[in-house]
Amino acid sequence: MDTQVLFKNxxxxxxxxxxxxxxxxxxxFKNEKEYINNTxxxxxxxxxxxxxxxxGTTYLKLIRKCHCGKPILDxxxxxxxxxxxxxxxxxAFDKVINNLINHGLKRHQARKExxxxxxxxxxxxxxNLGIFNR
Numbered sequence: 069m070d071t072q073v074l075f076k077n078x079x080x081x082x083x084x085x086x087x088x089x090x091x092x093x094x095x096x097f098k099n100e101k102e103y104i105n106n107t108x109x110x111x112x113x114x115x116x117x118x119x120x121x122x123x124g125t126t127y128l129k130l131i132r133k134c135h136c137g138k139p140i141l142d143x144x145x146x147x148x149x150x151x152x153x154x155x156x157x158x159x160a161f162d163k164v165i166n167n168l169i170n171h172g173l174k175r176h177q178a179r180k181e182x183x184x185x186x187x188x189x190x191x192x193x194x195x196n197l198g199i200f201n202r
Contacts, residue, residue: 092138101188103142107132110139171197 088097097103109115110131117129130142161182168178173193181191 088140088142090134090136090138090140093134093136095134095136097140099188100142103132103140107134107140109133168194168197 086097086099086103088103089095095106097106110133115131117131119127119129121127127143131139132142134140164182165175165178168182169175173181177193181193184191185194
């Protein structure tokens with residue numbers, strides 16, 4: 069399997085807003101899971117706020133506090149990102165799915181396993197194919 073192409077396409081999926089770095093102490097969060105697990109609530113409420121940009125796109129803002137006390141903000145949008153970057157991520161996702169199909173997986177199985185990988189879960193099927201070993 070051409071893992072270089074696979075990893076290149078996968079990188080496009082994960083390039084949204086991470087890694088994120090604290091401006092005060094330099095602490096780095098490589099993904100959303102690290103960001104949430106290695107920070108604390110910024111205030112007594114959830115830290116979530118909703119806002120709309122000038123184009124009408126609704127975003128969720130999540131403010132967390134780094135171990136040094138500095139607030140760190142992340143933005144979340146609707147699952148279907150209609151921006152050019154969102155379209156590139158969908159194209160990259162489709163390329164990875166098609167690559168997995170070409171290596172014997174059914175479409176629904178390839179999608180499930182790729183989503184598992186993206187969500188930092190193990191995928192025995194991908195590991196057995198020699199892809200995304202953790």
